[in-house]
Amino acid sequence: MSHKSFVWMCLLPLAAVTAAFFVLPMAHLLVTGAEGPRGLPEYLAIIADPRYRATLLNTVLLAAATTVATLIAATITGLFLQRHRFPGRAVMIAILTFPLAFPGVVIGFMIILLAGRQGTIGDVSSRLLGDKIVFAYSIYGLFLGYLYFSIPRVILTIMAAAQKLDPSLEEAARSLGASPWAVLRDVVLPALAPALVASGAIAFATAMGAFGTAFTLATNIDVLPMLIYTEFTLAGNLATSAALSVGLGVMTWLILALARTFTGNSVAAAG
Amino acid sequence: MNMMTRHGAALKIENCGKTFADGTCALARATLDIGQSETLVLLGPSGCGKTTLLRIVAGLETPDGGGRVLFDGKDLTRQPIEKRNVGMVFQSYALFPNMSVAENIGYGLKLRGLPKAERAAQVAELVALTNLGGLEDRRIDQLSGGQRQRVALARAVAIRPSVLLLDEPLTALDAALRERLRGELNDLLRKLGITAIYVTHDQAEAMELGDRIVVMRKGAIAQIGTPREIYFTPANRFVAEFVGAANIVEAPIEGGELILPGGRVPVAGPATMSRAVAMVRPETIAIADAATTGLAGIVDGVRFAGDRQRIIVRDAASLPLAVDAPNTIKVRTGERVGLSIPPDAIRLLPDEG
Numbered sequence: 001m002s003h004k005s006f007v008w009m010c011l012l013p014l015a016a017v018t019a020a021f022f023v024l025p026m027a028h029l030l031v032t033g034a035e036g037p038r039g040l041p042e043y044l045a046i047i048a049d050p051r052y053r054a055t056l057l058n059t060v061l062l063a064a065a066t067t068v069a070t071l072i073a074a075t076i077t078g079l080f081l082q083r084h085r086f087p088g089r090a091v092m093i094a095i096l097t098f099p100l101a102f103p104g105v106v107i108g109f110m111i112i113l114l115a116g117r118q119g120t121i122g123d124v125s126s127r128l129l130g131d132k133i134v135f136a137y138s139i140y141g142l143f144l145g146y147l148y149f150s151i152p153r154v155i156l157t158i159m160a161a162a163q164k165l166d167p168s169l170e171e172a173a174r175s176l177g178a179s180p181w182a183v184l185r186d187v188v189l190p191a192l193a194p195a196l197v198a199s200g201a202i203a204f205a206t207a208m209g210a211f212g213t214a215f216t217l218a219t220n221i222d223v224l225p226m227l228i229y230t231e232f233t234l235a236g237n238l239a240t241s242a243a244l245s246v247g248l249g250v251m252t253w254l255i256l257a258l259a260r261t262f263t264g265n266s267v268a269a270a271g
Numbered sequence: 272m273n274m275m276t277r278h279g280a281a282l283k284i285e286n287c288g289k290t291f292a293d294g295t296c297a298l299a300r301a302t303l304d305i306g307q308s309e310t311l312v313l314l315g316p317s318g319c320g321k322t323t324l325l326r327i328v329a330g331l332e333t334p335d336g337g338g339r340v341l342f343d344g345k346d347l348t349r350q351p352i353e354k355r356n357v358g359m360v361f362q363s364y365a366l367f368p369n370m371s372v373a374e375n376i377g378y379g380l381k382l383r384g385l386p387k388a389e390r391a392a393q394v395a396e397l398v399a400l401t402n403l404g405g406l407e408d409r410r411i412d413q414l415s416g417g418q419r420q421r422v423a424l425a426r427a428v429a430i431r432p433s434v435l436l437l438d439e440p441l442t443a444l445d446a447a448l449r450e451r452l453r454g455e456l457n458d459l460l461r462k463l464g465i466t467a468i469y470v471t472h473d474q475a476e477a478m479e480l481g482d483r484i485v486v487m488r489k490g491a492i493a494q495i496g497t498p499r500e501i502y503f504t505p506a507n508r509f510v511a512e513f514v515g516a517a518n519i520v521e522a523p524i525e526g527g528e529l530i531l532p533g534g535r536v537p538v539a540g541p542a543t544m545s546r547a548v549a550m551v552r553p554e555t556i557a558i559a560d561a562a563t564t565g566l567a568g569i570v571d572g573v574r575f576a577g578d579r580q581r582i583i584v585r586d587a588a589s590l591p592l593a594v595d596a597p598n599t600i601k602v603r604t605g606e607r608v609g610l611s612i613p614p615d616a617i618r619l620l621p622d623e624g
Contacts, residue, residue, distance in 0.1 A: 168363055172366075174353045175355075186370075191369070193369075
């Protein structure tokens with residue numbers, strides 16, 4: 001057997017797995033989406049149907065808000081944790097990254113414990129203001145859950161990137177007269193840009209597609225994964241849920257691809 | 272902007288020491304004056320405190336209580352680096368990878384709010400001065416090591432600093448380039464006439480660039496002097512051995528002569544002690560006919576270096592002596608040779624045990 005055919009042989013299992021678990025289901029999904037009463041235009045429903053379009057917009061907005069909020073919170077925290085040594089730092093990092101271990105259901109449960117009908121925020125607010133604040137079962141609760149979910153990943157990425165930053169870069173900027181804010185704007189953030197884009201893309205994709213948290217919190221939150229679920233299980237509308245799934249996949253993939261292109265460029269620019 | 276008229280500030284470092292939080296003393300209290308437009312070199316092995324001293328001047332470290340740093344008589348000890356107007360060149364150059372060559376050079380001017388046109392004119396002048404023409408729009412990762420070094424220098428002098436601080440700026444380069452850039456850097460420093468502090472562990476760099484050299488060891492100043500003073504009249508054994516090549520011999524003295532195993536050598540000046548640690552530079556010893564000199568030994572090895580040869584002679588002193596002889600002299604290993612040392616080439620050092 002030649003070296004080349006040996007390599008090809010080794011690729012066979014990969015090809016089999018890819019075909020069985022990726023290509024075939026995807027193809028089936030694509031075909032199913034076009035087999036509904038509306039046929040191929042079913043794919044346009046995600047944009048044409050007002051309810052679907054609103055849900056899509058909702059989902060994208062929620063994911064974008066989650067991403068922005070996560071990046072801001074995690075960058076500040078990550079930079080602080082990377083640069084300061086204080087007692088309890090290791091414990092704090094452990095607590096901050098703990099949510100990585102939880103499934104979406106548990107995150108949803110925790111949001112209910114925080115902001116649900118029997119939640120801490122409701123208790124405190126009813127005692128202080130006489131008004132029980134409950135927002136766990138709305139899109140705000142979901143936002144909080146996704147935030148909780150995304151922050152650990154981004155913090156870890158930012159800390160790793162900040163560690164690689166040459167401290168003399170900041171010292172050089174300061175020697176030239178840069179204020180702390182200018183150092184952050186001109187030196188630190190540009191250096192962290194690839195990490196910010198990469199981890200932001202992950203946060204966005206997670207928030208677009210996550211289901212467990214939304215399902216735990218409520219059934220009437222209008223996000224795309226919930227819509228797919230209800231179309232599929234309650235309405236039995238196989239074609240629509242398949243078409244929506246493909247739409248969700250394509251949207252998320254596009255965002256990730258865009259981020260990857262951008263990261264690729266900025267990585268090259270950062271030398 | 273006329274580059275030739277800038278001279279920077281006169282610096283005074285008063286009683287500056289540095290003890291780190293864990294109790295290690297990186298720098299014993301030191302006092303130093305640096306004249307306007309002087310290039311002062313801090314020379315010493317790694318861990319000698321030279322970088323700590325530089326960082327205290329820069330404002331990146333605060334000196335222990337009581338220490339003061341004055342620029343032109345103004346106490347800047349409490350001012351952070353961004354308020355001190357210092358130009359810094361780092362060993363890693365620390366160029367901003369997200370900016371082009373021109374943007375790097377102009378960054379300090381931009382922070383000072385200089386109008387774009389004026390900034391461009393000054394950057395152009397610096398580009399010409401540092402031979403970077405045609406590279407203005409390059410990214411940093413498209414530059415060679417020598418070019419990066421020049422960008423770092425141009426960026427640091429662009430802000431017309433009170434003092435230029437250079438932290439081992441040539442160490443990251445290979446030997447041949449280092450030597451060439453050393454010459455360029457020297458020309459530039461003279462041309463700019465700017466006050467500069469230059470940190471290095473390379474004694475050849477220190478000799479060529481320094482108006483004065485501060486030799487440091489284990490957090491303390493071992494000697495301050497001009498390159499010639501440091502080389503010809505080292506204050507102690509450490510300086511003698513660290514700067515240039517040196518033969519150090521310990522021998523008894525009798526009647527104004529060193530008593531060596533291979534003969535006697537007269538020393539200059541009043542040698543009142545009975546034992547001495549003496550330093551002789553290899554190039555001050557001449558090979559002569561053994562019959563005509565008071566000191567003789569056996570050639571142990573010859574290392575030809577092109578422009579000269581280093582001859583190792585044993586049995587003359589307690590340790591083999593290194594002699595730098597002209598490349599035309601022919602000696603063979605095992606041959607007996609005479610050594611002539613002028614009395615004033617022998618430097619008696621304090622015996623530190």
